[in-house]
Amino acid sequence: MNRVGFITFTGREVHRFLSLYNQTLVPGLLTTVLYIVVFGNALGSRIGEIKDVAYMHYIIPGLAMMNVITNAGSNSSSSLFQAKMLKFIDDILITPLSGMEVATGYILGGMLRGVINGVLVIFVGMALTGMQVAHPLEALVFLIVVGWTFGAIGLLIGIYAKSFDNIQMLMNFFITPLVFLGGVFYSIDMLPPFWRQVSLFNPLYYMINGLRHALLDIADTPAASSLLISVIMAGLATLLGATLFTRGYRIKE
């Protein structure tokens, strides 16, 4: 393994999003504050409690997961796509880094941006609503696993994308609906039976459910099965991403 190379490349990925903090860290915080103020305060008083938890608290795990997912996914997808479009990816391909090392670097960059955003949202939620975190370590595990999963999915998007529109389209038509239908703003118990069954096929539902258990100690499904599903998704996406990257799919001729 090229240890120095791998650390340097992962460091580059982290350095990139940290230096672009007003595009990569600030927007998530801003929308979280808006969601909490508008949904939590204005709507929350009419919805009341879900499973004995104030609505304002209930939505925070969903908001945190939404930020983890979109940030992790956009980081690896746009970083890889820029390197492809501006052709400086060649500077990486000529080095002794393996496809697996580069793929993992992209995924780790996405994961870290996701986790940082998730943690920030949780802190903002705690500050604005007085929420207490029930199981901090469990929360961190969920943030990391989900951040990893979407770092890997973002890598797949970045490999596949031939234009920025491709990336936007995949984020808008694929990830955003799954996030919203995954129970960010409601419990699936509130859905009609048919849609409740459909929701059970949405992997993001389990991720949000898992974080909700970690933060608030309430769950629609056991947290362990949520974690298992997240880990399986992370593994599959990583394997596929690393394989495609190693083969040079849409990267090397």
Add this chain to the structure above:
Amino acid sequence: MSDLAVNITNLHKVYKEGVVALKGINLQVPKGQFFGLLGPNGAGKTTTIGITTGLIRPTSGSVTVMGHDVVADYRQARSAIGLAAQELNFDWFFNLETLMQQQAGYYGVPANVAKPRAARLLDEFGLGEKKKVKPRELSGGMKRRFQIARSMIHDPDILILDEPTAGVDVELRHMLWDYLSRLNGDGKTIILTTHYIEEAEKLCEQIAIIDNGKIVTEGTPQELVAGMNSDGLVIEVDGHGPEAEASLDGYVVTRSDNELTISTQQPELQIAEIANRVTAAGAMLKDVKIRRTTLEDVFMQLTGRSIDE
């Protein structure tokens, strides 16, 4: 252990769209050689370099670098090469200093070695004062200098330069020539593709001409030129062209009105003889030129085009 820096065997490349870029290339570049790869646009130069450096996958055949296969032992093979590509594309997020250090890191060079080396290379290429600047703020010539400086950051045994002097001014071209000669003198193997015949003649010990995916000839610049056999004299007379031609019985002469081209291996030794005969035939000499075969002639002869096309 082989003495070859690069060994290319029966290399073929067919692109996805069906374009056949390489049709069985064989090239051996010994360690320490200054090697030139010449060819018109689209001949296969960049594809050959792309496969050697890991940017393009070969369809069949093999390339080894310092004895390591570029596919199976890619880590060792790539570590041995520094590449200055034809196009100047840089990561636009970071400044020169950071980009140099990152590139060193990708090659496994630890930071305590990379930092002083990056500073030294930037200074050597006159970019010391630009180290905090991002590449897109550099002029074209500075970008080229940066790219070559960066290709040396892991101290590779082999330096590959794809059209390094395309579009650079004369001063920078001479600076690069000096630098490359010095590196070669220090034992680095250098592989250069170029459009500038003068550059190849001046720098390269061995030259291969590639056209249409095949190596059409290979040799030292002297061998290639000697093989052409087109040295001679060109004389212009003040009328009496046919009489002058007739007086040169025994020489191979082609005449265009009052201009005569005489083929001879040692034109400088034949000037007096030819001048005497022509004058005796009643023609006045207006101009005499010695014609030496150049690589450009070799190139034209073999590829049917000028290198600048």
